[in-house]
Amino acid sequence: MADILQLLVAGLATGAIYALAAIGFTLLWQTSQTINFAQGEFVMMPAFLVLAGMTFFNLPFWLALIVGFVLSVLILGLMFKKLLVDPMIKHGVLPLVIATIALGLLLKESVKEFYSAEAQAFPPLAEDVTIFIAGAAVSAQSLIVLAVAIAAVALLQLFLARTRTGRCMQATAQNPAVARILGIPVERMILYTFLINAALVTVASVLVTPIYLAKFSNGEYLGLAAFIAAIVGGFNQVRGAIVGGLLLGVLDNFAAAYLSAQYRAAVPMLILIVVILFRPQGLLGRVEERTV
Amino acid sequence: MSARKLLAFAAAAIALAVLLVAPFYLRPYGIYILSLWAVTSIAAIGLNLTLGYAGQISLAQAAFVGIGAYIAALMTTNGLPFYAAYVAAGLACFAVGWLLGYPALRVQHHYLAFVTLAFTTLAFLVFRNEEWLTGGIYGITNIPRPSVFGWPMRRAINFYFFCLAHLALVAAATWWLIRSPWGRAFVALRENPVRALSLGVDTRRYTLMAFAIGAGLGGISGALYAPLVQFIDPTPFSLYLSFNLLLMVVVGGAGYFAGPLVGAVVAVLLPEWLRFTEGYYLIGYAILVIVLMIFSPTGLLGLADRLTRPQSKPVGGTVDPVAAEKEAVS
Amino acid sequence: MSASRPVLEVTGLSKQFGGIVAVDGVSFEVREGEILGIIGPNGSGKSTLFNCILGQLQPSAGTVRLDGDEVTGLRPCDLNRRGVSRTFQLLQVFPELTVRENLILAGQEHQGTMLSRLFGRRDAGLGAAADRMIAFFRLQHLAQEKAGGLSYGQQKLLDAAMAFMAGPRLVLLDEPAGGVNLTMLANLRERLRAINAEEGATFVIIEHNMEFVMALCTRILVLAEGRVIAEGPPDVIRRDPKVIEAYLGH
Numbered sequence: 001m002a003d004i005l006q007l008l009v010a011g012l013a014t015g016a017i018y019a020l021a022a023i024g025f026t027l028l029w030q031t032s033q034t035i036n037f038a039q040g041e042f043v044m045m046p047a048f049l050v051l052a053g054m055t056f057f058n059l060p061f062w063l064a065l066i067v068g069f070v071l072s073v074l075i076l077g078l079m080f081k082k083l084l085v086d087p088m089i090k091h092g093v094l095p096l097v098i099a100t101i102a103l104g105l106l107l108k109e110s111v112k113e114f115y116s117a118e119a120q121a122f123p124p125l126a127e128d129v130t131i132f133i134a135g136a137a138v139s140a141q142s143l144i145v146l147a148v149a150i151a152a153v154a155l156l157q158l159f160l161a162r163t164r165t166g167r168c169m170q171a172t173a174q175n176p177a178v179a180r181i182l183g184i185p186v187e188r189m190i191l192y193t194f195l196i197n198a199a200l201v202t203v204a205s206v207l208v209t210p211i212y213l214a215k216f217s218n219g220e221y222l223g224l225a226a227f228i229a230a231i232v233g234g235f236n237q238v239r240g241a242i243v244g245g246l247l248l249g250v251l252d253n254f255a256a257a258y259l260s261a262q263y264r265a266a267v268p269m270l271i272l273i274v275v276i277l278f279r280p281q282g283l284l285g286r287v288e289e290r291t292v
Numbered sequence: 293m294s295a296r297k298l299l300a301f302a303a304a305a306i307a308l309a310v311l312l313v314a315p316f317y318l319r320p321y322g323i324y325i326l327s328l329w330a331v332t333s334i335a336a337i338g339l340n341l342t343l344g345y346a347g348q349i350s351l352a353q354a355a356f357v358g359i360g361a362y363i364a365a366l367m368t369t370n371g372l373p374f375y376a377a378y379v380a381a382g383l384a385c386f387a388v389g390w391l392l393g394y395p396a397l398r399v400q401h402h403y404l405a406f407v408t409l410a411f412t413t414l415a416f417l418v419f420r421n422e423e424w425l426t427g428g429i430y431g432i433t434n435i436p437r438p439s440v441f442g443w444p445m446r447r448a449i450n451f452y453f454f455c456l457a458h459l460a461l462v463a464a465a466t467w468w469l470i471r472s473p474w475g476r477a478f479v480a481l482r483e484n485p486v487r488a489l490s491l492g493v494d495t496r497r498y499t500l501m502a503f504a505i506g507a508g509l510g511g512i513s514g515a516l517y518a519p520l521v522q523f524i525d526p527t528p529f530s531l532y533l534s535f536n537l538l539l540m541v542v543v544g545g546a547g548y549f550a551g552p553l554v555g556a557v558v559a560v561l562l563p564e565w566l567r568f569t570e571g572y573y574l575i576g577y578a579i580l581v582i583v584l585m586i587f588s589p590t591g592l593l594g595l596a597d598r599l600t601r602p603q604s605k606p607v608g609g610t611v612d613p614v615a616a617e618k619e620a621v622s
Numbered sequence: 623m624s625a626s627r628p629v630l631e632v633t634g635l636s637k638q639f640g641g642i643v644a645v646d647g648v649s650f651e652v653r654e655g656e657i658l659g660i661i662g663p664n665g666s667g668k669s670t671l672f673n674c675i676l677g678q679l680q681p682s683a684g685t686v687r688l689d690g691d692e693v694t695g696l697r698p699c700d701l702n703r704r705g706v707s708r709t710f711q712l713l714q715v716f717p718e719l720t721v722r723e724n725l726i727l728a729g730q731e732h733q734g735t736m737l738s739r740l741f742g743r744r745d746a747g748l749g750a751a752a753d754r755m756i757a758f759f760r761l762q763h764l765a766q767e768k769a770g771g772l773s774y775g776q777q778k779l780l781d782a783a784m785a786f787m788a789g790p791r792l793v794l795l796d797e798p799a800g801g802v803n804l805t806m807l808a809n810l811r812e813r814l815r816a817i818n819a820e821e822g823a824t825f826v827i828i829e830h831n832m833e834f835v836m837a838l839c840t841r842i843l844v845l846a847e848g849r850v851i852a853e854g855p856p857d858v859i860r861r862d863p864k865v866i867e868a869y870l871g872h
Contacts, residue, residue, distance in 0.1 A: 084586075087586045093402070098349075099586070101538065101539070103582060105535060105574060110575055263421065272406065272407065272410045273407065276396055280399040469740075472739070472740055472744060473730045476719070476723065476727050477727070479718065483718065486710075487714035488699075489698040489702075490707070490708050490710075491699075491728050494697075494699045497736065
């Protein structure tokens, strides 16, 4: 029982991180039909920006975090949109997908070449202490990760539901054509989703990297986790991304504990295949109107 | 014959001449690279069917190449004739492709991309973990070269022509496929799936066929790769290869017949020229793809096509296809 | 030739998008050889109705019957193979294929099976039929031109021709007169009437162009806000006060 609680908490923590990546991914798809195959690398990058700040500019951790956050939002949000997505949106979805695949490769190799191919330690937000809850040894790290992730998501939800801009964004996500007719500055709303995605992946990055160490190849499994979480939850729903992420994190953690190390990585894949086979609209999604 | 067609013919003729003559002036390593190009092209041609003609993103081509390679390796190291392995590899991958694509293509949103992503990762795990079958990380060694009518292919140059012959065969078969009514249906479903459906074109069936055939070609490519390198382990059959094949097809020009061949040249030769830079060539490659996607999403051949196209003015006003597409979907 | 049952029977068709009811319990029949026109102000649900009949959208309620067989919600390609063709409001010819290729494509899926088409003739045996269609629509001089190079009116003719390649039982035309100049319009109307007379094809036409509709159609259905408000021959409809109000009210 104690073991299960421990695994559950740890699983929810990683799941929350997956959820952050999946939310941004889903938002980009909803508002601008952008399938960002580089999402995994987006989660990998900010940690390296922070590390670069500390190693090359001798910034203290907290300052490096701020600088890293701002840089990420600028590069992975603004520049991504203006330099890559905007010129390409007129060519359709396919070229953009290819370009994001190439972008992911570019980010990954750049980090490998210009920083290091070796895994790097990354400072956690707080010292890791073991807390005992109901007889289970739970890592404080997990609880902090959960807390920060929940805070980020709560902030996002508040923004979307309570502010005028947020509601405009929701309208844009549901139906850009109608939103335009209603006078909503759709282009600006789309820009905001890109910025929000950049912010979310930065938070995810700072939370996940202390656990798995900073490595250029992190994007591979983080991206996969984001895609699977988004699809499992229901590709067109932010709530789905959250549920999908948490579920994936918990199942993944339990699989790691009870299954052979070799096939533990297969569990997310199998979940994806099962969902696509039996419930393609995801757990929370609605059956999509057939438009073709 | 128009100037454009003449130019295309000339380019093809030069390429053919190089392919037939160059190996006699190259050292074994150079011949190996050419053979690798030929084998990679087959996989790329398969992927071009899926991506360029049916418009679906597949990230599973590496898995199919791997499955084909392992089938060939296992069969030939156990004494079975090469052609049995070759056919088995093609058919097995066709079947797997069909089974994988059938549920994934029933839904929209490019789900095939994610399913194939997951599949490749799964396949890699199986290659690496199932030692009793694949030799695990130790792989399979001493894969024999096939012999054609008793003529052994141990010399690099002989096996090169063997690979080239297979490439020619695959290219001819694909050319014939594209020119058949199926090819017309592929063009229709790529250009305008809504309209194609209304004309009775079963877009799902045709897409599935394109994907399955593409998978089969991947298997054949793998079956040739195994005897080429004579030792296989899981390493090459990873997601990275899938990405590479995808980028290759796109850089060459997705949907163009010779696109994968051109793309394979870039993908196989570039790392050789930039050997010393190791990782930098990948960065350069990625930047090239991004720039290409922005300015010429139809790849290098698309660029060539546009540059050599005679300036034709339409007979009257024509509807802007992009706007039309947007309206049709809203 | 007497049709004991209508070619097309739509019963109680409704379509909702969230809270919006686009089509509200529409019922009508189309008999063989008829040319039915569906008119109505913008937003009256005409296009949605079409898309529901054609399998492009799933109706929320109601049935569609073709020659008595239920075909509600069938995929457009399956419906096409049962003999229902359509043209689109916004042109949808294949610009990279030639005119002749477009026509062969339009008919090829009705020839044999998928496998037989792979190994059969390049033109799926439709070369002569395509040439006949080209002659009928007077497009001979353009047969080998890429469809993308044709004028708008010529593409409209090609679009209509494609709808007829498979010898359909029923053709649904979505705003065929849109954006076409007067000469071409007269030409189109005349060709449609000719096909109707020669082949006995049944048409359903959505149109805004009143003159076109009144001159061509044998019967007219008027939609407003998703419901049928009037039905009858052109001269009756023209004078119906409900119809006039529906149009003026917008």
